[in-house]
Amino acid sequence: MAGWVETKILGEPWDVDRRIAEMGLSMDGLINSVRAARTASGNATALHPSNAAGTFGYHEGVASLRQEFIGDEWVIDRKDGVETIRNDRKGLKIGFCNVDRACGDKAPKPRSDKGAASERACGPMLFDPEELRFFVRGDAVGLAFYYLMVDDMGRAELTRPKISGKTFEGAVERIFLLPEGDEEDMLLNLDDDGIAEDFEPKIVRK
Template identity: 35%
Template structure:
């Protein structure tokens, strides 16, 4: 099912993300940290450890990036998200089986539960909501627009999109209002940190994010 809107050109992506107070570079940095955490999987770990590490560190990276800008940790409905009290937008980190594929909607690696389904439904008309009373803050959180940062990893093929689903049925997303392509097929290699031949990569490094022209 085609999304109502697909934003894929780099200049369009930056303009759209700026409307949310975000940048592509920030989200690409989150993906770097999630991919690095996934690479920490070893044979003796539980089988689902790679995905769990990606989710844990990806969620943490989203919060590290956005809380300094006024976003907040939110766990309404036991959904780990990062919430912007000004715009009424939430972002959830999500491992996916695909991303940035025009012919295929991203699918969550693990099925979504009733709480996620309810949150997606409630958030359909709540982006940039207006509330007159401060005591309605909890209602605002419950009805926030729920966006997902979908991250797909298959070896050296890494892709990511920030997308706004319409609903969840039978544990999976069904249709999207909007999909914003952050890392498209073939772009990941140009976003990797450069390491000189013969040198071991530093344990701590600053990621230099570049976009393909």
């Protein structure tokens, strides 16, 4: 039986920069995606539905990730309706998610329910119920699905979560990108009430 391993948390700038480079990403590209999402969320007004800020931010966050990174190695991936970028050489997928609190002591929670497709992408639930904050099964390491997670203060992390019961239940790895938020961020919050973040589209004939 696989042993339990401690959740890996990277917060020092040199560790973060090294890990981001290993993943075939760039800090500038990730921060640009955070800012694009936050700018889009700021387009929501009191006349929009209550989940508009989060929805706008999610759409632009995904689009910006693709604009920043697709090319020789990264490609668009929409498997099972989960919108990501994928790097087969690195064995990685990355999506975008609005969360309650990035870069905190506890692993973030998504502001909208995660569907069955997202749970399959992140792998089966492999957490010790008594240690959700810190430990995961060692055999979870082969599942490399990360989210660029952004909260309503502009804090951001790149994190590989595990999903159970439509939410995140701990993480394999957390990489703190903007633990204090973004000084250039002057936007609204990312409140989501039932945002259709990982919906699986159905095509119906008339």
